[in-house]
Amino acid sequence: MKTKLKTGPGCGRRRSAFTLLEVMIAIGIFFMAVFSILGLVSGSLENARRLQRPMVDAGVVAGVLSQTNILVEGSSSGDLSDFLGKTYRGYTWTYAIQEVGSNKLFQVDFVVQSDAPGRPVVSKLSALYYRPQSPAGSLDGATTRR
Numbered sequence: 001m002k003t004k005l006k007t008g009p010g011c012g013r014r015r016s017a018f019t020l021l022e023v024m025i026a027i028g029i030f031f032m033a034v035f036s037i038l039g040l041v042s043g044s045l046e047n048a049r050r051l052q053r054p055m056v057d058a059g060v061v062a063g064v065l066s067q068t069n070i071l072v073e074g075s076s077s078g079d080l081s082d083f084l085g086k087t088y089r090g091y092t093w094t095y096a097i098q099e100v101g102s103n104k105l106f107q108v109d110f111v112v113q114s115d116a117p118g119r120p121v122v123s124k125l126s127a128l129y130y131r132p133q134s135p136a137g138s139l140d141g142a143t144t145r146r
Contacts, residue, residue: 099137
């Protein structure tokens, strides 16, 4: 007796395939992995940006003032980007000069502030300068402050 082999759908071997539910679960797992990787990359980029923010120190302003030969009592202020470039835009410096010794010894108090709300002080520094060529200050008999 001869038997015929049946061919066609529903006969013989069963084809294996993924169901719609299995595909949806796999896609969900894939997107969870992708979004966690994107979160990690985003956090790393934020940390890199924080490292690029400039370290602000009042010593830069003190260094610029130390190059002068004459100091006059009073105060002055300006933008830190004038000394250090546009990276430091948003920071202001202020210094107050006061004669503390009758031998032309001056104390200079430096303050660097941020332009952020509340203007937080970023850096403070006090320095003494001896400038014998400076005009008479309040301790040397000057009657008016400049």
